[in-house]
Structure formats: structure tokens, C-alpha cells
Amino acid sequence: DIVLTQSPALAVSLGQRATISCRASQSVSISKYNLMHWYQQKPGQQPKFLIYRASNLASGIPARFSGSGSGTDFTLTINPVQADDIATYYCQQSGESLTFGPGTKLELK
Amino acid sequence: EVQLVESGGGLVQPGRSMKLSCAASGFTFSNYGMAWVRQAPTKGLEWVATISYDGSSTYYRDSVKGRFTISRDNAKSTLYLQMNTLRSEDTATYYCTRSPTTPGEYFDYWGQGVMVTVSS
Numbered sequence: 001d002i003v004l005t006q007s008p009a010l011a012v013s014l015g016q017r018a019t020i021s022c023r024a025s026q027s028v029s030i031s032k033y034n035l036m037h038w039y040q041q042k043p044g045q046q047p048k049f050l051i052y053r054a055s056n057l058a059s060g061i062p063a064r065f066s067g068s069g070s071g072t073d074f075t076l077t078i079n080p081v082q083a084d085d086i087a088t089y090y091c092q093q094s095g096e097s098l099t100f101g102p103g104t105k106l107e108l109k
Numbered sequence: 110e111v112q113l114v115e116s117g118g119g120l121v122q123p124g125r126s127m128k129l130s131c132a133a134s135g136f137t138f139s140n141y142g143m144a145w146v147r148q149a150p151t152k153g154l155e156w157v158a159t160i161s162y163d164g165s166s167t168y169y170r171d172s173v174k175g176r177f178t179i180s181r182d183n184a185k186s187t188l189y190l191q192m193n194t195l196r197s198e199d200t201a202t203y204y205c206t207r208s209p210t211t212p213g214e215y216f217d218y219w220g221q222g223v224m225v226t227v228s229s
Contacts, residue, residue, distance in 0.1 A: 039154075041154075046219040046220065046221055047204070047219050048219070049215065049217045049218070052214070059217075090153065090154055092154070092156075092215065092216075094213075098214075100155065100156070102153045
């Protein structure tokens with residue numbers, strides 16, 4: 001299985017930019033598609049779909065969220081960070097089977 | 110509004126069986142693949158199984174192959190997960206999810222989850 005690596009936590013100030021990284025153990029880019037997706041989960045809630053195929057915003061997601069990357073390195077950016085964005089963020093790949101990263105907990109500095 | 114409502118969880122002894130259900134509404138259920146994703150207490154997310162829109166194709170993670178069966182009833186807009194020979198490591202919150210592409214790249218809607226505890 002492809003293993004995804006994320007930093008356990010990231011501290012950020014409100015109004016600043018947050019950059020959350022996800023690295024895959026092998027490329028998840030196939031043809032023209034970058035098969036990396038992102039979710040947000042708040043405590044006690046189900047995950048929420050944010051971004052698909054690395055850079056496409058899901059329906060209803062604010063434009064302060066964006067995604068980028070290809071191959072093995074991907075990034076979720078939140079700019080500017082709002083209080084409601086404090087949560088854990090998971091990347092998920094679909095290049096080979098389906099696996100999730102361990103999550104990055106976004107905290108206030 | 111898309112809604113996915115899971116039911117059927119609870120406490121079960123190791124080696125026994127349990128069946129989860131997920132009632133879907135707010136979209137044409139028969140047009141979408143569906144999947145189960147689980148999350149052990151204080152742990153991350155783990156894909157369990159996916160079923161195609163018409164039920165003709167199913168996919169499982171290795172650790173549940175031969176023990177779990179995903180199925181659907183499009184007439185009832187309901188997704189199922191039959192879990193047999195349960196193990197302690199199957200203890201988790203199980204989420205019903207919609208998987209809009211074929212064979213299921215990602216999960217765009219999630220239910221609130223149902224807890225399954227495998228313990229004697």
C-alpha cells in the first residue's frame with residue numbers, strides 16, 4: 001500500500017496562512033490526474049470533504065482553502081485561517097488502493 | 110440535502126457477527142458508488158470497502174476480505190456492511206460514505222458514524 005506521511009501538528013495564528021503537507025511513498029499521479037484528496041475533521045464530527053484530485057475545491061468549500069502538488073508531494077493551504085478551521089486535516093490517495101494519511105492537527109499559536 | 114444515516118452498531122463479542130445499515134436520501138442512490146470508512150478510537154481514517162452504483166463490483170481492504178461483505182438495495186436506498194468473525198481490531202466508528210467516481214477515488218459525503226465495539 002502507498003503510505004502517506006503528514007506532520008502531526010501545525011500551530012498557526014488567526015488570519016495567517018497555514019500550509020499542511022502530505023508526502024506519498026510513491027507517486028499518486030496517473031496520466032493527467034493527481035489522485036490526492038483532502039478532508040477536515042472536527043472533534044466528535046464526521047470528516048468533511050474539501051478538495052479532490054489535488055487542487056479541485058469541493059462544493060460549498062470556501063475559497064480560502066486551496067490544494068496543490070503532484071507526484072509524491074502535496075499541500076493543502078488555508079489562507080487566511082479562521083477560528084472555524086481549527087481541526088484535523090487528512091490527505092487520502094487513490095493511486096493504488098485507498099489510504100489516508102495520519103492527519104495534521106491545526107492548532108492556534 | 111444529502112443525508113446518510115447509519116444504524117446497527119453496538120457491542121459484540123469477538124468471533125460474532127454484526128450488520129450495519131446506511132439509509133441514504135437527498136440524491137439518486139442508484140447512480141452512485143458507496144463505501145464504508147472506519148476510524149478506531151483516537152486513530153486515523155481507514156477505508157474498508159466500496160461497492161459500485163449497481164452492486165456488480167465490490168472492493169475490500171485486505172484485513173477484512175473474506176470476513177466483511179458490502180451490499181446495497183437500490184430500491185430501498187440502503188447500503189449494508191455484513192461483518193463476520195469480528196476481531197478486537199475491528200473496533201471503530203464506521204462511516205457510510207458516498208463515492209462519486211468509478212471505481213471510487215474519494216468520499217464526498219459522510220454519515221455521522223456508528224460505533225462498533227468488539228469485546229468480550
